Amino acid sequence: MMDVKGSSNSSSTTQSDEEMTGDLRRGPWTVEEDFNLINYIATHGEGRWNSLARGAGLKRTGKSCRLRWLNYLRPDVRRGNITLEEQLMILELHSRWGNRWSKIAQHLPGRTDNEIKNYWRTRVQKHAKQLKCDVNSKQFKDTMRYLWMPRLVERIQAAASATSASPAATVSAPATDHRSVSNSDVGTGNLVMAPHGVNGNDFGVSQFTQSYTPENSSTVASSDSFAAQVSPVSDLTADYNNIPVNRNTNPDYIQPGQVSYSESMISPPGFFNHGLDFQAMEHSNNQWLMGSGDTSDNMWNLEDIWFI
DNA sequence: AACAAGAGCAACCGCGTATGC
DNA sequence: TGCATACGCGGTTGCTCTTGT
Structure with a gap:
């Protein structure tokens, strides 16, 4: 994962998985980020998380977006x-x-x-x-x-x-x-x-x-x-x-x-x-x-x- | 009221697997 | 077939809130 914190040394998780160089955000999600992600998924659907993150204008990894969506933002999450x-x-x-x-x-x-x-x-x-x-x-x-x-x-x-x-x-x-x-x-x-x-x-x-x-x-x-x-x-x-x-x-x-x-x-x-x-x-x-x-x-x- | 410790939870990390070219 | 990319899972971390002193 090429995030703010460090490098990706995984053999299979190559830089493409995480390599969105620049100022990636980490930590808790803001309301605005949540809103953007929900809106984007409502329009374009799930999947292709890295491109989704870019398309939604989020400075997050695709992984982070996926996790946020699945664990918190999905409408059917109890x-x-x-x-x-x-x-x-x-x-x-x-x-x-x-x-x-x-x-x-x-x-x-x-x-x-x-x-x-x-x-x-x-x-x-x-x-x-x-x-x-x-x-x-x-x-x-x-x-x-x-x-x-x-x-x-x-x-x-x-x-x-x-x-x-x-x-x-x-x-x-x-x-x-x-x-x-x-x-x-x-x-x-x-x-x-x-x-x-x-x-x-x-x-x-x-x-x-x-x-x-x-x-x-x-x-x-x-x-x-x-x-x-x-x-x-x-x-x-x-x-x-x-x-x-x-x-x-x-x-x-x-x-x-x-x-x-x-x-x-x-x-x-x-x-x-x-x-x-x-x-x-x-x-x-x-x-x-x-x-x-x-x-x-x-x-x-x-x-x-x-x-x- | 202030501080410390512990609990709970969201988010991150590393790795394995699937998929596409 | 091999490589690059994407996805998903399980483990771990660290922040926040609660509780006890």
Whole structure:
């Protein structure tokens, strides 16, 4: 990258990628820059980022423009807190694919790989740190699988139950969240997340059924069961939202949220004797167990501790 | 009220891959 | 086929905001 800061020494990323000599801007984008980029893309479309940057009169690299557009300016980018459903999805998909952020992001409409990556690094890794174990360790993965994810499911279901009283209410959704609970599914045991329906970049309906067990989670060795659990997309709901249903034929494709979780989470025999450092959990100022102020992190209560 | 530490997030960097000539 | 260019991904950095002292 031939930017202000330094040179490009990448063999493949040659100077053409970055070589826009002169006074390239770096750092935070200004409102004016954003405006120019949005206007230019609205007129000319995306792609050819270097020429786009020049055409828009931006003193930025094409790379920078692309990143700004994809991560911030795109109209379908969702801002705000990661919802419970999204947390669950991230945990599940990460256990399946690891740090394949963009792949994970494909299943969280409106979320960017950068956002998911940041979420993982700040929230999930924080918990691992509090547990004094590596985020990639079996110990922590099991903790996620047997404690965190079921807890998320419980909370999602609780939210769904709460909304059954007022079906129009959203589920754990920030103000900008377009998700809503379909009336027809409330009270059926399924929590159905309606499509986001943003710019046609939609993934259809996602469902949380009440049949999750750690054993059929993708974190288990034969994790292909995860993909096999994908339920068909509801055309009815698609019609309801008047948006085309994504008919992705990619074998890796998973409808967002289509992970089945059980409300009856029973730990495998001896699991809790495998060295989970619950003392450390309690010791870390109860942040891990009791949450740290952020309700999205508040997974545990005293009953859980005693249960454990 | 002032300062320090930590958390969260936007942006940058380097590299691998895809595409076009 | 080889090279140049463009794109996209994952890792990292550094700025800003929040919280604690």
